[in-house]
Amino acid sequence: MRHKLDDVSLVELFAWDEGRFKDRLAGSPIYRIGHEQWLRNIAIALGNAPRSEEIIAALRTRADHPSELVRDHVAWALERHGA
Numbered sequence: 295m296r297h298k299l300d301d302v303s304l305v306e307l308f309a310w311d312e313g314r315f316k317d318r319l320a321g322s323p324i325y326r327i328g329h330e331q332w333l334r335n336i337a338i339a340l341g342n343a344p345r346s347e348e349i350i351a352a353l354r355t356r357a358d359h360p361s362e363l364v365r366d367h368v369a370w371a372l373e374r375h376g377a
Contacts, residue, residue: 304343305352308336333364341371350377 299307310318312329321323324332333356340349354377355370 304336304339305348308333308340308352308356328359330363333359333361334367337364337367337371341367341374345375348374353377 310329310332315329315332316325327335337353337356340353343349350372353368353372353375356364357372359365359368
């Protein structure tokens with residue numbers, strides 16, 4: 295089961311709060327990594343994606359995230375995009 299993630303953009307996935315993450319991914323292997331690691335992984339993917347204003351805006355929404363892990367990877371991604 296792919297949990298219907300095939301047609302969802304990384305920007306949309308990055309916007310998921312912890313509740314939506316848990317609701318949508320309960321029972322999946324991804325669920326086991328937790329929301330913080332999920333956001334970290336997507337921040338890396340967004341940092342490696344072609345630059346777009348949508349990606350920059352999405353990353354900036356997490357720039358002050360409570361998790362240092364997430365903040366560090368968001369900062370890295372923004373730096374990669376020259377933002």
